[in-house]
Amino acid sequence: MRNARPQSRLDESLLTNVPPFSKLETRQIREILDLASSRRYSEGTTVFQEGEDADRFFMLLDGYIRVVRITPGGEQVIALHIPSGQLFGIAKALGHTTYPATAVTAAESIALSWPTRLWEQFVTEYDGFASETYKTVGIRVAEMNNRIMEMATQQVEQRIAKSLLRLINQTGRKVATGIEIDFPITRQDLSEMTGSTLHTVSRTLSAWEKQGMVSSGRKRITVCEPHELVLLAEATG
Amino acid sequence: MRNARPQSRLDESLLTNVPPFSKLETRQIREILDLASSRRYSEGTTVFQEGEDADRFFMLLDGYIRVVRITPGGEQVIALHIPSGQLFGIAKALGHTTYPATAVTAAESIALSWPTRLWEQFVTEYDGFASETYKTVGIRVAEMNNRIMEMATQQVEQRIAKSLLRLINQTGRKVATGIEIDFPITRQDLSEMTGSTLHTVSRTLSAWEKQGMVSSGRKRITVCEPHELVLLAEATG
DNA sequence: GACACTCTTTGCGCTGGGACAAACAAATGG
DNA sequence: CCATTTGTTTGTCCCAGCGCAAAGAGTGTC
DSSP, rough: OOOOOOOOOOOTTTTTTHHHHTTOOOHHHHHHHHEEEEEOOOOOOOEOOOTTTOOOOEEESSSEEEEEETTTOOOEEEEHHHHOOOOOOGGGGSSSSSOOOOOOSSSEEEEOOOOOHHOOOOOHTTTHHHHHHHHHHHHHHHHHHHHHHHHHHOOOOHHHHHHHHHHHHHTTOOOOTEEOSOOOHHHHHHHHHHHHOOHHHHHHHHHHHHTTTTEEEETTEEEEEEEHHHHHHHHOO | OOOOOOOOOTTHHHHSSSHHTTTSOHHHHHHHHOOOOOEOOOOEEEEOOOTTSSSEEEEEEEEEEEEEEEESSSOEEEEEEEEEEEEEOTTTTTTTTTOOOSSSEEEEEEEEEEOOHHHHEEEEETOOOHHHHHHHHHHHHHHHHHHHHHHHHHOOOHHHHHHHHHHHHHHHHHTTEEESSSSSSHHHHHHHHHSSSSSHHHHHHHHHHHHHHHEEETTTEESSSSHHHHHHHHOOO
């Protein structure tokens, strides 16, 4: 499936013109290249797959790639367009899933490892702190990614459902019958989270209330039928 | 404007129960706390402001905060809800603007510096590489943030305009008269970037073409009146 | 208890843009 | 050169959800 042809000898000139490396000394570039390998992709081919195990970053030297997410309903959303000179495939390193990427044009990348010596020393010495820090960034990125996909493909009702579930999950609690958002939240707030209006949110909650799915009041929302809500949130539009 | 009351003596017990720190030795926690200061915020107050110069991260120990973006038209979009145990205010450190945050409930945070010694050594030694790496992550986060805001507040036409401009800017080229997207792009692609449909994209481009703003063909789009496009993209809903 | 706020609900009309359908046009390939 | 595939345009219909407007319902304060 991977259609790249690894190249054997990597020349320093590959990197000297790419901004992130241009300031480095030759010695440092060599150190990086010793652990790197270069790949070429032709237009339209797969750069990497969903969830692929990446112990490395990729730096795009030439061309464009796009990262794509596919909804449960089969719709595509282009999550990112990455031009040359940027890193990609970093999600895994931040503790999260990577999504499939394809080459928009013929492209060339190199796979890099971090300059390892100091990095490992750093992570080891401050063990929990460093890795948890990265996890935070990873969570943040993953969450934004999800919101983009939702906004692109889902109806307002589903987005509201997702938002409620997210607010509960975020606190680390289980979504259970009778669970309440544990801080005051207004219809206005919810609308600002979902990209809707307070009127529409109000109507939606009213409808849910009639079906017994939630119970809500002023600045307060309690989920009565979490399972129903999950079904609704995951319905394929 | 900042309404926090700094606390003087920081006790280790503050951190020992917070996941990212729980694995650390007392020695390490002390080292972190020596450079940290704690702050309390009451409900609804400002945690930090737009563009505030943050040489530190903040770790939320208790409560909830939200990060808010305000559109040129004055609409609010809730960009993030942050529960306790997570870092916030990291955007600046990743090389990008921070957005204002307020406390949703009474909240407590501590301001941290990175464990500095090794970190500085790391960044210094690999100068360009490390900082540019962070820039990549920062750019990615900022871009996603923008897309969320756009999806929440803008009409399809504006989002298409923004997407085109982004594709051009991303390549590092100036947006100029007659500039062309330098790789083949279909209506379908554009629709997947903007969360629309290929039909709507086609109609929109047709309309623009009639006004002389763009010239487009099969898998090709050229911007004729970049200024018009910018105006359109920035129009307040 | 009365007044002022703030938050929520509901009705109604209107429209952006999605769904469906059907040509049309440009590439590709035998 | 004709056939097929891939991408684009356009028409028609229709509805989710926004905007506007106005009336409840809680909360806080004097």
